[in-house]
Ligand SMILES: [Fe+2]
């Protein structure tokens with residue numbers, strides 16, 4: 159069997175869907191490498207900053223790694239702006255959707271909301287509410303998102319910073335996307351791991 163027999167989903171049988179399930183599992187094994195390729199595509203986007211979008215992503219992840227943050231944090235920092243390619247108006251939600259099945263809830267929440275928290279640095283300059291993050295007041299991860307933006311995101315536009323190359327992060331990205339999706343042992347709702355271990 160090389161293709162399903164049906165042309166409408168409702169006509170498919172067990173054999174068709176078992177065949178597809180096998181194909182989809184094989185396809186998901188390539189997720190990490192497809193994401194890394196998309197990350198390199200970021201290099202072509204958004205000129206005007208002193209670093210490219212890829213440079214910003216790598217610098218954010220490098221800072222997370224230097225701070226002793228765990229793999230979930232480092233990979234989340236690396237991919238936090240990957241939505242810029244296809245979803246410029248909700249890039250944070252887009253990136254969080256990619257990460258959510260594979261990283262701790264803490265990290266995917268922070269990635270999802272980082273756009274609101276970043277406003278504190280430039281909202282007044284673009285006619286937006288700098289305190290947009292206040293709608294998340296009381297959330298268990300509020301301080302984590304504030305720290306993510308302060309320590310890793312907003313300061314990672316420095317062309318002089320000693321940023322690690324993408325090759326350094328490949329094993330970490332592959333490790334994360336090889337995990338069992340939505341594994342409760344990974345998602346760990348309401349568990350907070352520190353962003354910074356060395357201060
Ligand atoms: Fe962002």
Ligand SMILES: [Fe+2]
Nearest residue numbers: 214238239311
């Ligand atoms: Fe960013």
